Amino acid sequence: SYDLTQPLSVSVAPGQTATITCGGDNIETKNVQWYQQMPGQAPVMVIYRDAIRPSGIPERFSGSNSGNTATLTISRAQAEDEADYFCQVWDTTTVVFGPGTHVTVL
Amino acid sequence: EVQLVQSGAEVRKPGESLKISCQGSGDSFTRFWIGWVRQMPGKGLEWLGFIFPENSDTRYSPSFQGQVTISADRSITTVYLQWTRLQASDTAIYYCARSHIPVDPHFDSWGHGTPVTVSS
Numbered sequence: 001s002y003d004l005t006q007p008l009s010v011s012v013a014p015g016q017t018a019t020i021t022c023g024g025d026n027i028e029t030k031n032v033q034w035y036q037q038m039p040g041q042a043p044v045m046v047i048y049r050d051a052i053r054p055s056g057i058p059e060r061f062s063g064s065n066s067g068n069t070a071t072l073t074i075s076r077a078q079a080e081d082e083a084d085y086f087c088q089v090w091d092t093t094t095v096v097f098g099p100g101t102h103v104t105v106l
Numbered sequence: 107e108v109q110l111v112q113s114g115a116e117v118r119k120p121g122e123s124l125k126i127s128c129q130g131s132g133d134s135f136t137r138f139w140i141g142w143v144r145q146m147p148g149k150g151l152e153w154l155g156f157i158f159p160e161n162s163d164t165r166y167s168p169s170f171q172g173q174v175t176i177s178a179d180r181s182i183t184t185v186y187l188q189w190t191r192l193q194a195s196d197t198a199i200y201y202c203a204r205s206h207i208p209v210d211p212h213f214d215s216w217g218h219g220t221p222v223t224v225s226s
Contacts, residue, residue, distance in 0.1 A: 033212040035151070042201055042216040043143075043151065054214060086151055090210040094167055095141070095153035 002091035004098035011104045018074040020101045022087030025068060032070040033088040034063060036081075037100075043086065047072060079105050108135055110202050110217035117223045118192050125188040126220045128202030136160040139205040140185045141213060142176060146198045156205065157185055165208055192224045 005023040012018035022032060032050050035043035045054055047063035050070065060075040074081050082105045087098040113127040128140060141156030155166035159178040166176070175188040187200060199219040205211035 031210055031212070035213075042219050043203075043213075044216070045212060045214050048212040048214070088151075088212070093165070095211065097151040097153065100150045 001094075002089070002096050004087055004089065004096055006085075006087060006098040006101045008099075009102045009104065011106060012074070012077045014079060014105055015076055018077050018081070018103055018105075020072040020074075020085050020103065022070040022072070022098050023068055024070070024089065027068055027070050027089065028066050030065075030089040030091070032063065032065050034061075034072045035086045035088065037084045037086065039083075046085075074103070077103075077105050081105055108138065108204055108215055110140075110204065110215060112200075112202060112217040112220045115221040115223070117225070119226055120192060120194055120224055122192050122224075123188070123190050124192055124222065125186050126200060126222065128185045128187075128217050130159075130183045130185070130204075135183045136178075136180045139208050139211060140178070141203050141205055141211070142174075142185075142187045143201045143203055143213075144198045145201065145219075146195075154187070154200075156208065156211070158208065159183065159185060163208075192222075194224050194226075196222060197224045198222060 034047040037043040046061045050065040051063040062073045086100045109131045136159040139156045142154040144152045154170040157164045157176045159180045178185045201219045202217040203213035204215040
């Protein structure tokens with residue numbers, strides 16, 4: 001099975017940049033999605049295919065993927081960005097999610 | 107735009123059966139793949155499988171094959187997730203989510219989630 005690793009938590013000051021990583025063996029060969037989940041709510045896709053931002057997602061969310069690490073970057077972080085973030089890939093015949101990273105904006 | 111509306115919270119005892127639903131509205135519901143994702147209390151996301159309601163083509167995660175059944179009724183644009191014998195470990199929130207493709211999917215629309223509690 002294919003394993004994804006994420007830091008348990010990331011802290012960022014308002015207005016600064018948060019970087020969330022998603023590690024996997026040669027992950028650069030896979031398309032990576034990122035989902036934001038607010039407490040008590042369903043996940044929302046914020047990035048797909050490594051770096052594409054869906055309609056309605058703020059420009060401060062961006063993604064990249066290289067080597068063994070995919071990255072979600074939140075620029076000019078706002079209080080409303082405090083949430084859990086999950087990466088996701090497709091491996092052979094299975095959807096795989098990362099364990100999630102809690103982002104705190106303080 | 108497709109909206110996914112899920113059935114309400116459920117409480118069952120171990121060994122009981124359960125079927126929860128996800129109804130789609132909007133254009134072309136039956137031409138998308140609808141997946142189910144589990145989130146156990148305080149935990150991450152796990153993919154159970156998905157179905158193409160147009161012809162009921164179904165794909166399961168190896169981890170959940172044989173544990174659950176995914177089905178669809180295209181006439182009422184509804185997808186189901188079913189258990190025949192629940193266990194306490196099935197306690198979780200279950201989300202349905204839409205993908206345009208079954209290979210290398212991404213889920214661009216999600217239901218609000220159905221909490222399932224299994225307790226004696």
